[in-house]
Amino acid sequence: MMAGAVALTSLLAPLLPAQAAPARIKDIVEIEGIRDNQLVGYGLVVGLNGTGDSLNNSPFTRQSLQAMLERMGVNTRGENLRTANVAAVMVTANLPAFSTQGSRIDVTVSALGDAGSLQGGTLLVTPLLGADGEVYAIAQGSVLINGFEYSGDAATVISGVPTTGRIASGALIEREINFSLGAQDSLRLSLRNPDLTTSRRIALAINDLIGVPVAIPTDPATVRLTLPAHFNGNIVDLLTDIEQLVVQTDQSARIVIDENSGIIVIGREVRVSTVAIAHSNLTVTIAENPQVVQPEPFSFGETAIEPNTQIDVITNETQLAVVPESITLQQLVDGLNALGISPRDLIAILQAIKTSGALQAEIEVI
Helix, strand or coil: CHHHHHHHHHHCCCCCCCCCCEEEEHHHECCCCCCCCEEEEEEEECCCCCCCCCCEEECCHHHHHHHHHHHEEEEEEEECCCCCEEEEEEEEECCCCCCCCCCCCEEEEEEEECCCCCCCCCEEEEEEEEECCEEEEEEEEEEECEEEEECCCCEEEECCCCCCCEEEEEEEEECCCCCCCCCCCCEEEEEEECCHHHHHHHHHHHHHCCCCCCEEECCEEEEEEEECCCCCCHHHHHHHCCCCCECCCCCEEEEEECCCCCCECCCCCEEECCEEEEEEEEEEEEEECCCEECCCCCCCCCCCEEEEEEEEEEECCCCCCEEEEEEEEHHHHHHHHHHHCCHHHHHHEEEEEEHHHHHHHHHECC
């Protein structure tokens, strides 16, 4: 135990704080107007080998199948349909920025009813709608799945998710989103991780490159960029020069804890004030050893089972360990690990240090 305390003292020696990580502006900001748009549609997958929806349990599949057949000139109203080769599906896709009419995008197909598998199915023509209700693409093609399902009379084998698949280049874009980036005189750069310091550093780097104050940080998440009056080019040329600039990113001190899995993610700026820590490992072992009791001969007694429970409690006491001021949390974690503390116990210790006011960071539990 003393050896563990010595290891903790050596591992908690103060070190210089870590430097901020450099990154390209291209990798830490989003440009206003350059974004994807989500599309969604409802369709039918046909050609399934008996693994489709049960029409009695999926009335929407029955109605969609009858409506499709009527458009093809086949009247099935009032008939008892028994096919199991059709499945109702939801089709989703992302429409990339500046996609042109006639280009193709990938789509994802997901079963909506009680279909067992979409293997071998073909998606029929399905309009894909945007949030405004307009049709932006048309999807159709053979569905490829990563999983499979095989069953017999007494056993079933399932791998992956056979009710979800993809169609590579399965949607044809029919409508473009009108946005002319080159015609803009100004736009905004949105930080993926908002921070006042990083926002200001981005603006300073851009102004140093151009030579005039064209970038202004308006808040922790936004830098407004204006095209200079006599710039030789448009806003696209300006962005091309800016996106390769390297800045030092910054972030708030934060600890993210997932109590369900025991995962701890620690930011580099986390610091700890002087504090003393002691931890007691408590182990409780419960063993059940029931004993069979036999009656005496000719006593007309009955055989009985008597419970026998054995409980062992083991407590490992550790000495107080003094944590010096301004050490990094990584040093603290390394020292506590040297004493054999589990991740779940470490979570409790971090929360206790935060409650004492010695932890200079925000704890976020997910």
